[in-house]
Amino acid sequence: MSAIDDLTRELRRLPGIGTKTALRLAFHMVKGPKEDIHRLAGALAQVAERIHPCPRCGNYCSAEVCSVCRDPSRDRSVICVVEEAYEVGAIERTGRYGGLFHVLGGRLSPLDGVGPGQLDIDGLLERVSDPEEKPKEVILATNASVEGEATAVYLETLLRPHGLRITRLARGIPVGSDLEYVDGTTIAEALAGRREVGDGSA
Amino acid sequence: MRELELRHFRNLGVQELHFPPEGVAVIGDNAQGKTNLLEAIYYLESFRSFRGAADGELTAFSEDVFYLKGSVEGDRPATVSAGFDRKRRKKKVSVDGTDAQRMSSALGRLGAVVFSPSDVELVSGGPSARRRFLDILLSLNREGYVEALVGYRKALAQRNAALKANAGAAAVGAWDQGLVGHGARVTHMRHEWATTWSGAFSAYCTAISGCDSVAMKYRPDLGAGGGEPRAGEEAFGDDEGLVQERFRARLAENWETDVRRGVTTVGPHRDELLLTITSRARSLQVRTFGSGGQRRTAALALRLAEAATIRRERGTEPILLLDDAFAELDEGRSRQVMELLRDEGTGQVVLTAPKESDARLRGPSLERWRIHQGVIEA
């Protein structure tokens, strides 16, 4: 039984999975064909070995750099800054954005011990001052929560001296909701209606 | 309130109650569960205990889950239910059978006010007691207040954490936009309420006690810098843009103090709802200088203003929950309060009293229920 206990314990560590669900999943696997388990284990091993953050933008990839950074048809003059890598997918699915991304890996939340040093802000600053990339615009697409707004304000103060256009997604994204859960049309509209920030109001 | 279903809330067991439209007087000895019943009703209005008890304490001793469901009639009929699972620490709230995604969308569906002997602490307690009064009142009655308050508290806690972590000017200042935006709204809405109801408040005090000139005024921390109100400050909270501007300026002024103390030293979390009596041309706080009777009078007047707010904001008669409310008032004052309540409206009254004779003065025509060890007999 202890192998099943081990598996259940591991499954329980996943977000949204309680003891009951973990047990159900574990027994489902045990009952099913062995090949299924091996395939799942193989997929997990692949993720562990091959997936890593893109050294340029922080998006997850298996190649040296991610498919967005690699794609020569992308507009290199715009960088869209998001909190988490899964939000890249949400924006990509709209099919309306052709620029690059930058993944912060979270948002400012000193209450949880997350300060600027815990986010990939240095990487972003390097990119905007890199003569080869030389972006003209940075879109701050952090969430519309108190923390997401503060993160945007903070980035704006650091980006301001670089003399580029700094924009924020248009209102329309419900306050406090993660991009992940917002439908594609709303995201596309928020992107299209993005406005310049920092005109004396912040 | 037409029907109330109780399951394992405090000592009330499993019961279903049908209320007469004009209300009811619940008679029973102390510690039988009279206040628990009012607490249950008000829980469906605010989703927390008006006595400040944690949800876990509200669940019957031998149970894991309590559940409440109540329906109101009138212009805004609604069925509200709330359940809490102590083991899983989960609260679920629904309105008309639909689960509320956010608690704030389900607040204030009943339209009820509690009058309790402990209300005197609203007046005699520190400024936080009166801010809490305003926060609950406005959360239940004004759209957008809960969101502003929650946003402000979040920004404040984050800014303080950044200050404690010595995060530097940019990382601390990043929270100022949220702090100022939400905070100015909180100050503005509290100020607006106090300005709107200050006349009525004084009139209630006079009607209850016959004399005493008691006044109510909102004093924003942003305006006064802690001391007595400055001239021309009355209009300060009227203009939200002006509040924002002032808030930003005060944050800048206090920057070094904030850094030294590791905490934000200016903002609506330091505001005060001033209750004063005028004596020999001097304005004195009821909290420190008022007599016991004056404090009780001022507390009742606050609750009467709360009831009047419900009437105006929601267009419905508030349900009055009177928890042995006049136990410490003399007969003259309690008769005045009952008359005031009758003059203002004809809402439902649920009152509790230890003895039949206490209930007689307050509601001669109300149906009588008895309560013994949590069991209610109609």
Ligand SMILES: [Zn+2]
């Ligand atoms: Zn990349």
